Amino acid sequence: MELFLHQVLAGLATGGIYACMALAVVMIYQAIDHLNFAQGEMAMFSTFIAWQLIQWGFPYWLAFGATIVISFAAGVLIERVVLRPIHDAPILSHVVAFIALLSILNSGAGFLWDWTIKSFASPFGSGQFLGQTLINKHDAGMIAVTILLLLLLYLFFRHTRIGLAMRAAAANPESARLAGIRVGWMTALGWGMAAAIGSVAGMLIAPVVFLEPNMMLSILLYGFAGAVVGGLTSPGGAVFGGFLMGVIENLAGTYIPVVGREMKLSIALIIIVAILTVKPSGLFGRPVVTRV
Amino acid sequence: MSKLLEAQSLCAYYGPTQVLFGLALDVNDGGITTLLGANGAGKTTTLRSLSGMCRTTGDIRFEGKAINGRATEDIVRLGIAHVPQGRGTFSRQTVEENLEIGAMTRRDRKAIAADVERVYGYFPRLKERHRQQAGTLSGGEQQMLAVGRAMMLRPRLMLLDEPSFGLAPLVVEELFGILRTLNRSEKVSMLLVEQNAALALDLADHAYLIETGRLVMEGPAQQLRDNENIRRAYLGY
Numbered sequence: 001m002e003l004f005l006h007q008v009l010a011g012l013a014t015g016g017i018y019a020c021m022a023l024a025v026v027m028i029y030q031a032i033d034h035l036n037f038a039q040g041e042m043a044m045f046s047t048f049i050a051w052q053l054i055q056w057g058f059p060y061w062l063a064f065g066a067t068i069v070i071s072f073a074a075g076v077l078i079e080r081v082v083l084r085p086i087h088d089a090p091i092l093s094h095v096v097a098f099i100a101l102l103s104i105l106n107s108g109a110g111f112l113w114d115w116t117i118k119s120f121a122s123p124f125g126s127g128q129f130l131g132q133t134l135i136n137k138h139d140a141g142m143i144a145v146t147i148l149l150l151l152l153l154y155l156f157f158r159h160t161r162i163g164l165a166m167r168a169a170a171a172n173p174e175s176a177r178l179a180g181i182r183v184g185w186m187t188a189l190g191w192g193m194a195a196a197i198g199s200v201a202g203m204l205i206a207p208v209v210f211l212e213p214n215m216m217l218s219i220l221l222y223g224f225a226g227a228v229v230g231g232l233t234s235p236g237g238a239v240f241g242g243f244l245m246g247v248i249e250n251l252a253g254t255y256i257p258v259v260g261r262e263m264k265l266s267i268a269l270i271i272i273v274a275i276l277t278v279k280p281s282g283l284f285g286r287p288v289v290t291r292v
Numbered sequence: 293m294s295k296l297l298e299a300q301s302l303c304a305y306y307g308p309t310q311v312l313f314g315l316a317l318d319v320n321d322g323g324i325t326t327l328l329g330a331n332g333a334g335k336t337t338t339l340r341s342l343s344g345m346c347r348t349t350g351d352i353r354f355e356g357k358a359i360n361g362r363a364t365e366d367i368v369r370l371g372i373a374h375v376p377q378g379r380g381t382f383s384r385q386t387v388e389e390n391l392e393i394g395a396m397t398r399r400d401r402k403a404i405a406a407d408v409e410r411v412y413g414y415f416p417r418l419k420e421r422h423r424q425q426a427g428t429l430s431g432g433e434q435q436m437l438a439v440g441r442a443m444m445l446r447p448r449l450m451l452l453d454e455p456s457f458g459l460a461p462l463v464v465e466e467l468f469g470i471l472r473t474l475n476r477s478e479k480v481s482m483l484l485v486e487q488n489a490a491l492a493l494d495l496a497d498h499a500y501l502i503e504t505g506r507l508v509m510e511g512p513a514q515q516l517r518d519n520e521n522i523r524r525a526y527l528g529y
Contacts, residue, residue, distance in 0.1 A: 161396065164393060164396075168385065168393045172380060174376070175376065176393070178368060178373075178374045179397070180445065181396050181397075183365070
């Protein structure tokens with residue numbers, strides 16, 4: 001029982017990270033109808049920026065805040081420079097742009113900070129949380145920060161005018177324009193926020209998976225799986241899916257002997273395929289109905 | 293009467309296909325103008341051209357200022373509210389959120405809250421359903437919401453694209469009564485596109501008739517209504 005609880009809590013901790021990545025993916029998907037494959041590399045690059053700031057002597061939380069701001073600005077810039085010019089282009093052009101972005105950021109990070117694995121300090125310290133055995137300090141901190149972040153985002157989207165404008169722009173861009181909303185800027189803002197959310201996820205997971213240019217690969221995969229499980233059209237569903245993926249990953253790794261540590265990643269892919277086959281709109285998403 | 297909106301030699305294109313061929317069209321300040329024509333004549337395209345939603349050439353002036361080539365959101369901000377065909381409701385947002393979206397260009401919070409109440413005054417059913425998702429409303433209620441959302445902008449001019457479409461006759465009567473009130477008491481000028489010519493000519497003071505993107509005739513609404521040949525040939529009643 002103790003093992004089970006331990007695995008569930010650890011799963012919720014990484015699940016929070018998957019939830020953030022899933023949310024970032026869904027936010028961009030809602031705005032531009034495409035999956036951003038470079039979401040993970042953007043988060044990885046942000047984490048390197050945080051690492052660099054800390055190396056330069058910034059205190060952790062100052063570096064944390066500065067990285068969020070820098071990532072937000074970079075996200076807006078990427079949308080304006082790379083995606084705005086191709087927003088009417090077919091899906092393949094988008095895929096190519098995302099892959100280009102992915103490999104540029106990946107190689108860029110390797111070039112700037114080399115490919116060796118770096119350790120990334122946890123702001124929560126090491127050891128067990130409050131002296132008990134179920135959850136360690138970093139996992140508890142991860143859960144707290146992700147829940148705080150998700151709560152802030154919920155309040156932003158539900159209770160501010162700009163949040164409402166962003167939801168309107170994503171739901172029905174043409175009508176939003178007719179209400180005078182600058183839809184293009186709302187998309188850019190969505191990119192900035194997705195990049196900022198990703199940076200938080202990257203900084204929180206870096207002490208666990210260590211810092212290196214490929215660190216976010218598996219995490220983004222679980223993020224995608226979470227987004228697909230919850231439904232790509234449902235931010236709340238994506239968050240739920242992310243947490244669920246974290247728990248499933250840990251439990252499967254512990255209780256299904258063949259899975260073990262090595263086969264964990266295939267779980268994400270199996271779930272993606274299964275959901276897309278059985279319920280393509282996800283658990284909370286709405287099927288897309290088009291009049292023809 | 294002075295002219296609020298003037299369009300000269302207006303042409304519009306979807307990709308390489310030309311849809312409008314040199315329309316000239318005015319809306320008087322304080323008036324209701326209707327644009328009539330058969331399916332595919334270019335009525336919706338005309339409204340979309342005025343709102344900067346398709347590629348156009350020609351000259352469009354609003355309050356004397358050229359607006360063609362401007363972005364839709366900038367044209368809207370000048371005070372032109374477009375109620376699109378199919379109503380353009382934000383179906384997952386609540387009725388009240390839809391109204392707030394309509395006021396997104398404004399900053400005067402108190403006046404916005406007052407305007408929400410004003411819209412509810414015109415459409416009491418919207419008030420009853422203000423926390424309901426807009427997608428769950430009936431067709432008539434959604435059309436009222438679309439008009440209400442346009443009112444939230446405090447527009448000088450409303451472009452209405454087939455507001456009677458798919459609605460029961462009684463609902464249409466109620467809606468058109470409210471449009472008339474809006475025009476008289478709130479001084480909102482209107483350009484109304486309708487398939488239901490009898491209805492539109494009753495409400496409007498001036499009418500244009502177009503066919504395959506070209507102007508066929510124009511004149512006071514009264515005159516078109518009384519001309520039997522035109523009625524038979526173009527208006528079908």
